[in-house]
Amino acid sequence: MLNNKNKVSIVDVAKHAGVGVGTVSRAINDNGSISLETKQKIMQSINELGYVPNRIAQSLRSQQYKNILFFVNMSIPTFPKIINGIYSQLENEGYMLSLCNIGANNILDKIKLYTSHHHFDGIILASPHEDDEELNEFLRSLNVPVVTFELVIPGLATGISVDYHTAVKHATNYLFSLNHKNIALLCSSTDIPSNRAIIEGFKDSFATNNLDLDENLIVRINSSSNDFNTSELINLMPKIRSKKVSAILCMHRTFLPGLLQVMKDSQISYPEDVSLVAIEDYELTSLLNPSITVIKRPLLQMGKKIAEMVLHFIQKPELYGNSVPTVISTEFIVRESCKVLNEKE
Structure with a gap:
């Protein structure tokens, strides 16, 4: 076993398992024909050597980074629970969530800076405005699906709409x-x-x-x-x-x-x-x-549904712009804060 796990490469795994590098790659990415016995042998070698696949390199080859950007004003207290919903749905599909707090001002500058320094497959936008045409034009120019959170912006997809x-x-x-x-x-x-x-x-x-x-x-x-x-x-x-x-x-x-x-x-x-x-x-x-x-x-459900929508467009880009937003219903809970008003009051 090698002492320095950080230096273990895919070549080392291939040698240890007695297979080719391409076979190891197919096993890691679950892509292509490979026998169960061979895959189990490769996974055993990966575990023994402590090999960690380079996801960035894999993304560059496949042009999928497994990363969704969420631009949101984090001062609004409902968003943490919505974010939990987004995160859980993306995690189930093997995606990461990257957050950028855009606040309420200089939103375009923040989004331009963030997108220039990150690789991503899609964007969820929760902007306080929908009439910033310069921002909207920039988002439309990006070659990834942009799904808005309760906003209607021409050329961009609306993910959810609460009734x-x-x-x-x-x-x-x-x-x-x-x-x-x-x-x-x-x-x-x-x-x-x-x-x-x-x-x-x-x-x-x-x-x-x-x-x-x-x-x-x-x-x-x-x-x-x-x-x-x-x-x-x-x-x-x-x-x-x-x-x-x-x-x-x-x-x-x-x-x-x-x-x-x-x-x-x-x-x-x-x-x-x-x-x-x-x-x-x-x-x-x-x-x-x-x-x-x-x-x-239903804040968690709202997060999950908008995550489903952006993943849907990543997997089927030809449908972008042709899907209607998911309508979210609410629940009315009667408690003790209202009283019957007397006719004389």
Whole structure:
């Protein structure tokens, strides 16, 4: 046995097993005709010698690097669980996941720099914007499939689409059933499909129930970072005290802690003073007392599905651009944060 495992080459393995280098290569890559007995003998030699295949060299020969890049704003707290879903799906298929935190600014420069220093087979993009044409043009120029996370960009494939429209209608109708009519919607100010679907679902609920909607109660907040301005939330507090707002539908996870803090500072509690529905089910929403009614997104499934999509296009590039995104449904979990509104309130 050789003492320095780092210097063991494929030639050493071939000599040890008594076969040709090409036979060893086919055994390692599971490619081509080779008997089970020969493969077992080669694998035994690999184990005894401590040979580690050079995956980079293999990738250069096959033009497959088994690596997917994920460009994402890591300040958004839902992404770690989504990343776990992506990673588990890619790992099952023998792929690696490389993360790049693009934040909210200078996104094109970060992506150009990262792609220039990495080999990759595909890209998953979770950008806070879909109207950066210079960025979109650069991504379209890359000779790999680019799959977007809830974005609709011409020339790029949309991987998944959460059915926010139905989710928001369900939540709003639930509040209607508790006699709430003055409902404030908290959503992102970003003009992306998910946000548009949230607002459309909210408006459709009012229209379907023949109720007038005060569009001033659609509160758009900059969600590019966790350090958002709470002034819009503070402005809601007098409306709650004066009964102009009886319920809040909070459709961004980042906003919920800030909303709860502003309510605490203003000595406003739920569900006594205002009913509350939030998006995302996690420790805070389930452990608070009272616990919070939520729209639950299947974050792990979302990650797995978008990973499936990018792998699908790697394996069948001719289908790129011809597949529809996977629609993800949500779950509505009723807890203790909403109350029936008295007719006099």
